[in-house]
Amino acid sequence: MAFLTLYAWAKYSRECREAWRDHFWVSLLIGLFSMANYLLILYALRRANVSYVAALREVSVVMVAALGVMLLGESMGWRKALALAAILAGALLVDLA
DSSP states (O other): OHHHHHHHHHHTHHHHHHHHHHTHHHHHHHHHHHHHHHHHHHHHHHHSOHHHHHHHHHHHHHHHHHHHHHHHOOOOOHHHHHHHHHHHHHHHHHHHO
16 A cells, blocks of 8 residues: 555655645544544454454445435445345344354
C-alpha cells in the first residue's frame, strides 16, 4: 500500500496536493474513524467468540450497501441483492450455530 501511495504521489503530485489541501479534515476524520473501527474489532475479538465478530463484520458490508442505495442513489440489481442476502443468511447461520 505504501508503494502505491508513493507512486501516486510521484505521478500525480499536483493533484495529490490539491486533494490534500481541499479535503484535509475529511481525510483526517476518515483516518481516525478507521483506526477506531480497527480498535473496536480487536476489543470485540478479545471479548466475544471470533465467529460472531467475523459474522458481524460481514454484516457491515450489507449496512454500507443499504446506505449507498438510500443516501447515494446507487442501483440495487438482482446480483447485488442476492449477494447481500447470502451474507445475511451466512451471518444468521453463524448466530444459530
